[in-house]
Amino acid sequence: MGIPRRDELAAFLRARRARLRPAEVGLPEGVRRRTPGLRRQEVAQLAGMSIDYYIRLEQGRGPQPSAQILNALARALMLSRDERVYLFRLAADECPPDATGPSRQVTPGLRHLLDALTESPAYLVDAAYEVLAGNRLAAWFVGDLATQPAGGRSMVRWMFRQDIPDAHWDDPEIQVFARTTVADLRAAYGRYPADPALATLVTELLGTSPRFARLWAEHEVAERRPTVKRIEHPELGPLEFECRVLHVPETDQRLIVYVAEPGSPTRTVFRRIGERTAAGGQPG
Structure with missing residues (x-):
């Protein structure tokens, strides 16, 4: 207890x-x-x-x-x-924390699964939304993970960074995505009260992002569910896909897969960049 x-x-x-x-x-x-x-x-x-x-x-x-x-x-x-x-x-009654902190180990099976998804961007995050690994297509959306410094892989930091223009937050889908992410982060915060990295992340954002602070103060708690995303990619143009969130129970991680409708323009784009990355091409 x-x-x-x-x-x-x-x-x-x-x-x-x-x-x-x-x-x-x-x-x-x-x-x-x-x-x-x-x-x-x-x-x-x-x-x-x-x-x-x-x-x-x-x-x-x-x-x-x-x-x-x-x-x-x-x-x-x-x-x-x-x-x-x-x-x-x-x-702290009959439901103790699962562990001292979120698992950040990428198992070989998950690594193989990511690599097998050749026409869908996919990446693995821990319970605190730190990106742990991704397939080749994911680099078009989360960047080259190998070049990112320690602490630079946090999706929550990306979402609430200070240089995002106010107009970005006018999009209702962005608002829903942010709200559900903070609610899921709070659920993780409840499961891992002793994790220093998670506590540091929350403390940092409370001090640097008024938007995060407002959402955090609402005390919403909910694990992420699938959502439809519509984005304007700077290189790939307009895209629409389901952001499918698959929970990995044994590690409390999430496999996030971008699933495009068969026959849709987005599916064609995903197939094209899959072929390009397989041939050694990179974003940018």
């Missing part, structure tokens, strides 16, 4: 309480509310606990909550599966 992270548990409960409307949990709206979301006494009522006990949890005080209490809170706050797992990890 780990050590409860009371401050983070308190902040998570407050954020999830503020997200809910009374009507969503079967309560009347009542008089005008000064702040959004449920009141503390309403959450306590829904969870079947005393208001004093719940207040102590939101203030980071009191005893470590039991599994029964955590399950009641998960139901009262209508938490998703990923959010419930995160709640238990914060409380």
Whole structure:
């Protein structure tokens, strides 16, 4: 059993309480509310606990909550599966961290799988979104990994770097992609509280990226799901593909594959750059 992270548990409960409307949990709206979301006494009522006990949890005080209490809170706050797992990890009850840090070892089997994907860009990332390896086509999208310095392979750093123009964030798909990535990063943060690299990454971005800080403060927790991406590539032109995220359970890594519709212009582009890279050609 780990050590409860009371401050983070308190902040998570407050954020999830503020997200809910009374009507969503079967309560009347009542008089005008000064702040959004449920009141503390309403959450306590829904969870079947005393208001004093719940207040102590939101203030980071009191005893470590039991599994029964955590399950009641998960139901009262209508938490998703990923959010419930995160709640238990914060409380360090019956759901200890899997390991001290994300696995960054690329197994031979995954390396062979990447190389076998000759018409789909694919790359492997750890739970903190550090790119570990990629196939030849991936270089067109994540660059030449061999030339990138230590700490330079983080997809999250790329996403929230300071030199990105504000107009970039006007795209709704970019906003969704950023939100889901931060939610998945928070899930990893809950699984690996002792990993210094992950803690450093979060601390750094909280200090350098107001956008990251705003998303992080929302306490959303969810593992990544497949999404459709439409991008304007500087060399390849407009592309549309499904960004398929395949979880690797034994290492808690993600294999990200760009899957183009058969017969589509993007599929033709992927096939062309696959042939070019097989002949020794490189991006740029």
